[in-house]
Amino acid sequence: MDLDLEGKVALVTGSGRDVGREIALAFAAEGATVAVNYSRSADAATAVVEEIARGGGTAKAYRADIADLEAVRAMTEAIIADFGRIDVLVNNAGFVVPQRFLDTGPEDWKRQIDVGLYGVIHCCSAVGAHMVERGGGRIVNLAGDSARVGEKFLSVTTSARGGVLSLTKSLAREFGPSGVTVNAVALGYVETAHTDREWLEKNREKIVRQYPMRRIGRPEDVAPAIVFLASGGAGWITGQVLSISGGYSMVG
Numbered sequence: 001m002d003l004d005l006e007g008k009v010a011l012v013t014g015s016g017r018d019v020g021r022e023i024a025l026a027f028a029a030e031g032a033t034v035a036v037n038y039s040r041s042a043d044a045a046t047a048v049v050e051e052i053a054r055g056g057g058t059a060k061a062y063r064a065d066i067a068d069l070e071a072v073r074a075m076t077e078a079i080i081a082d083f084g085r086i087d088v089l090v091n092n093a094g095f096v097v098p099q100r101f102l103d104t105g106p107e108d109w110k111r112q113i114d115v116g117l118y119g120v121i122h123c124c125s126a127v128g129a130h131m132v133e134r135g136g137g138r139i140v141n142l143a144g145d146s147a148r149v150g151e152k153f154l155s156v157t158t159s160a161r162g163g164v165l166s167l168t169k170s171l172a173r174e175f176g177p178s179g180v181t182v183n184a185v186a187l188g189y190v191e192t193a194h195t196d197r198e199w200l201e202k203n204r205e206k207i208v209r210q211y212p213m214r215r216i217g218r219p220e221d222v223a224p225a226i227v228f229l230a231s232g233g234a235g236w237i238t239g240q241v242l243s244i245s246g247g248y249s250m251v252g
Contacts, residue, residue: 001088001233002230002232003150003228003232003233004020004031004232004233005027005030005031005032005088005227005229005230005231005232006030006031006032007031007032007033008031008032008033008087008088008229008230009032009033009035009079009083009084009085009086009087009088010024010032010033010034010035010087010089010090011035011037011076011079011086011087011088011089011090011127011164012024012027012029012034012035012036012037012065012092013037013047013066013090013091013092013093013119013123014032014037014038014039014049014092014094015036015037015038015048015090015091015092016036016037016038016041016042016044016048016061017041017048017181017192017194018190018191018192018219019092019142019187019192019219019222019223020093021044021048021091021219021224022092022149022219022220022222023090023092023222023223023226023227024048024052024059025048025051025052025217025223026037026135026223026224026226026227027088027227027230028052028055028057028058028059029055030227030231031057031119032057032087032088033057033059033060033083033112034052034057034059034060035057035059035060035075035079035083036048036049036057036059036061037062037063037075037093038058038061038062038063038204039059039063039064039065039066039093042061042063045049045061045063045066045222046061047164048061048077049061050117051134060074060079060082061094062078062079063075065150066091066093066115066119066120066122066140067111067114067115067118067119067122068122069118069122069126070124070225071249072119072123072125072126073120073126073185075126076123076126076127076130080130085130085250086130086131086137087126087136087137087138087141087159088129088138088139088140088230089123089124089127089131089137089138089140090135090140090142090226090230091119091120091123091124091139091140091141091164091222092142093115093119094119094142094157095111095112095114095115095116096112096116096117096154096157097112097157098153098154099153099154100153100196101105101153101155101156101181103204104156108156109156109197110118112157112160113156113159113160114126115160116157116160116161116163116164117159117160117163117164117167117171118168120141120164122175124139124141124167124171124182127139127148128171128175128180130199131175131178132175132178132180135178135179136178136179136180137175137179137180138180138181138185138229138230138231138234139171139175139180139181139182140183140184140185140229140230141164141167141168141182141183141184141185141223142184142185142187142226143161143162143165143184143185143186143187143241144158144161144186144187144242145162145186145187145245145248145249146158146243147161147162147165147186148162148186148243148249149180149248149249150166151234161186164184165184165186165241168182168184168239168241169239171243172238173239176239181229181234181235181237181238181240181241182238182239182241183204183229183234183240183241183242184229184235184238184240184241185222185225185226185229185241185242185243185244186241186242186243186244186245187217187219187222187243187245188211188216188217188243188244188245188246188248188249188250189211189216189248190216190217190218190221190222191216191217191218192219200216204216211245211246211248212246213246213247215246216248217244217245221244222239222244224240225244229242
């Protein structure tokens with residue numbers, strides 16, 4: 001199947017490592033130019049760019065804390081100056097701190113909301129305006145299935161993720177007439193190179209029991225669906241939430 005991504009420009013936030021890295025590599029494999037966003041992991045982002053270049057692709061790293069609207073606007077302008085446009089936006093970056101809710105306060109809440117919700121709003125505002133003006137584009141927002149079913153110790157994070165799901169549906173209605181699709185992907189637990197191994201091994205059996213597929217997710221389970229939602233084949237799919245979670249939630 002031709003995904004019609006050859007020559008397209010894709011911005012993937014938080015793509016220096018883990019799931020974001022896998023998504024960036026998947027877009028590059030389909031011939032897209034990739035803008036690799038990072039906030040702190042400069043070396044990791046550079047490594048992704050170099051890996052894409054070794055495979056014959058084109059990529060460039062852009063530093064921006066998505067919680068900062070002006071930084072997002074500057075990044076958007078830089079990408080457009082470098083490559084002429086942005087065809088795809090994947091809002092992957094997030095910030096999660098598992099905590100018992102009653103042990104937290106405003107200082108614990110702010111960063112999770114600023115990155116998890118406002119970060120997505122900032123990127124959709126800056127890049128969405130460009131897409132609407134151009135008359136087309138694809139936006140894919142990553143959240144977590146915890147936003148749909150709830151999760152203890154993640155109350156603030158799930159609140160931000162729930163906002164992202166609502167934002168997705170509302171922007172799909174606003175941007176649709178301009179040819180821009182907006183969809184969300186709700187993830188289950190994904191094991192990455194930065195997972196706390198000691199904690200995971202202690203809790204793996206308990207976690208796995210929550211998944212009908214009886215395993216934890218991997219980054220390579222996620223990237224293909226993201227790429228499809230950004231492709232030409234998904235032109236009549238918008239305002240949808242796709243769970244990639246091994247059956248953790250089954251919301252009709």
